[in-house]
Amino acid sequence: MITSQRIRKAVIPAAGLGTRFLPATKAMPKEMLPVVDEPAIQYVVAEASQAGLDDILMITGQNKRSMEDHFDRAPVLEATLRDKGDSKKLEAIQHATNLGDLHYVRQGQALGLGHAVLCGKQHVGHEPFAVLLGDDLIDARDELLTTMMEAQERLGGSVIAVMEVPEESVSAYGVVDAGGHHREPGAQVVPVHRLVEKPPVEEAPSNLAIIGRYVLHPAVFSELERTPPGKGGEIQLTDALQAMAAKAPEEGGGVHAVIFRGRRYDTGDKLSYIKAVVTLAAEREDLGPELRPWLKEFAQSF
Ligand code: UTP
Numbered sequence: 001m002i003t004s005q006r007i008r009k010a011v012i013p014a015a016g017l018g019t020r021f022l023p024a025t026k027a028m029p030k031e032m033l034p035v036v037d038e039p040a041i042q043y044v045v046a047e048a049s050q051a052g053l054d055d056i057l058m059i060t061g062q063n064k065r066s067m068e069d070h071f072d073r074a075p076v077l078e079a080t081l082r083d084k085g086d087s088k089k090l091e092a093i094q095h096a097t098n099l100g101d102l103h104y105v106r107q108g109q110a111l112g113l114g115h116a117v118l119c120g121k122q123h124v125g126h127e128p129f130a131v132l133l134g135d136d137l138i139d140a141r142d143e144l145l146t147t148m149m150e151a152q153e154r155l156g157g158s159v160i161a162v163m164e165v166p167e168e169s170v171s172a173y174g175v176v177d178a179g180g181h182h183r184e185p186g187a188q189v190v191p192v193h194r195l196v197e198k199p200p201v202e203e204a205p206s207n208l209a210i211i212g213r214y215v216l217h218p219a220v221f222s223e224l225e226r227t228p229p230g231k232g233g234e235i236q237l238t239d240a241l242q243a244m245a246a247k248a249p250e251e252g253g254g255v256h257a258v259i260f261r262g263r264r265y266d267t268g269d270k271l272s273y274i275k276a277v278v279t280l281a282a283e284r285e286d287l288g289p290e291l292r293p294w295l296k297e298f299a300q301s302f
Contacts, residue, residue, distance in 0.1 A: 007130060008052075015107040032067060048130065048132055112237075115234070117220070136265075137267055148215045148258050157256065158217045161212075167201060176193075191255075212266075213260075217244070227239050
């Protein structure tokens with residue numbers, strides 16, 4: 001029998017080195033890069049909070065202090081804005097501090113995403129929990145996390161999010177064999193049979209790529225403890241989930257995938273980051289009306 005437990009906790013790994021964004025990320029976390037006027041990580045924390053996850057553990061590392069400062073109170077700045085009567089900006093900076101109960105743990109060395117998640121073991125304990133990658137943005141208008149949480153509560157085990165990507169891009173992702181050859185068109189939740197981290201194009205089991213949202217059974221922690229370094233010498237969450245997929249349900253095993261068909265932006269990648277900023281700015285009420293005609297004119301100049 002599957003005993004479901006309400007999911008309350010989110011783990012946000014944000015301790016990666018951000019090498020794809022160097023030199024900008026030499027001394028500054030990629031998660032603090034502004035997406036219009038909020039750092040990328042604030043969108044992710046807001047998404048967790050919106051889904052009702054009010055206990056948020058951030059996995060941080062070297063050069064990541066600015067993230068803690070961003071979600072903390074700023075008494076001097078707040079007093080200055082209050083004295084000036086600038087209530088709009090005051091509200092904007094206080095919003096970040098009110099998104100939930102934030103906790104931090106440091107990953108001493110960036111040994112991989114699996115290792116970063118394992119750093120949350122003590123805080124999470126024995127309950128299912130969500131993982132949101134700190135550089136992966138899901139458009140707030142498109143539903144994903146609550147669908148995943150409902151699926152985990154209903155089916156047990158772990159739930160991952162996948163997206164169809166062009167075949168030639170599969171080797172940049174974890175890729176799954178999900179739903180078998182008879183996957184119903186339009187199906188949203190499918191069982192996962194196999195997960196492979198960054199396979200060569202010719203060995204990829206499908207074009208369904210794992211994206212940065214997970215709802216995990218706590219048994220993943222003991223699996224991660226025995227997961228050896230995999231692709232790139234890093235402890236891979238994908239490898240631990242491959243082992244979880246083969247486990248019996250009473251051991252916390254079983255993996256399902258929610259197929260996401262909405263808008264997603266990878267802010268750890270330069271091109272995708274630029275697209276995210278332009279898209280979100282063009283759609284904003286305060287910036288869009290001036291930006292959209294300019295963009296049209298600019299595009300015609302090529
Ligand atoms: P990425 O592979 O996108 O992050 O990991 P990275 O290693 O910083 O990226 P590049 O390739 O060097 O540019 C996905 C997520 O997992 C976190 C990252 O911060 C990111 O949010 N992560 C990765 C950790 O927290 N610790 C790690 O050891 C690795």
